[in-house]
Amino acid sequence: MEQATLVRHAVKEPTVSPVREALVAVPASTRESVPVIGPDLTEDEIQLLAEIATGVTTDVAARRLELSARTLRRRLRSICDRLGVNTPIEAVVWAARRQLI
DSSP: OOOOOOOOOOOOOOSSOHHHHHTSOOOGGGSOSSOEETTTEEHHHHHHHHHHHTTOOHHHHHHHTTOOHHHHHHHHHHHHHHHTOSSHHHHHHHHHHTTOO
16 A cells, blocks of 8 residues: 655745735725725624624524625625635634734
C-alpha cells in the first residue's frame, strides 16, 4: 500500500485585497442616505449578521427579522459575495473582528 504525501503549495496573494479597496473613504457628499458600514454593509445587513451570530437557524433568524427564509439566504449570499468570503460564518467573523457586531 502506497503512502500519500501531503504537498503544500504557496499561493501568491494579491497586493491589495478587494475588501481593503472597499474600505477607502467616500466623501460625505456622495454617500447614500442609508447608513453604510464597512464595504457597503447597511445597518440592516449588520443586524442580519448579528442575528446569525447568535447561532439560530436561518428560519428563526428570518422570522425574527420579519423576512422570508429565502430572502434571508439571498441577502446572506450577497453579503458574502461583497466581502469576498465563502460562508455566512466567515461574514460573521469578518464583522466581529471589525467590532460591527
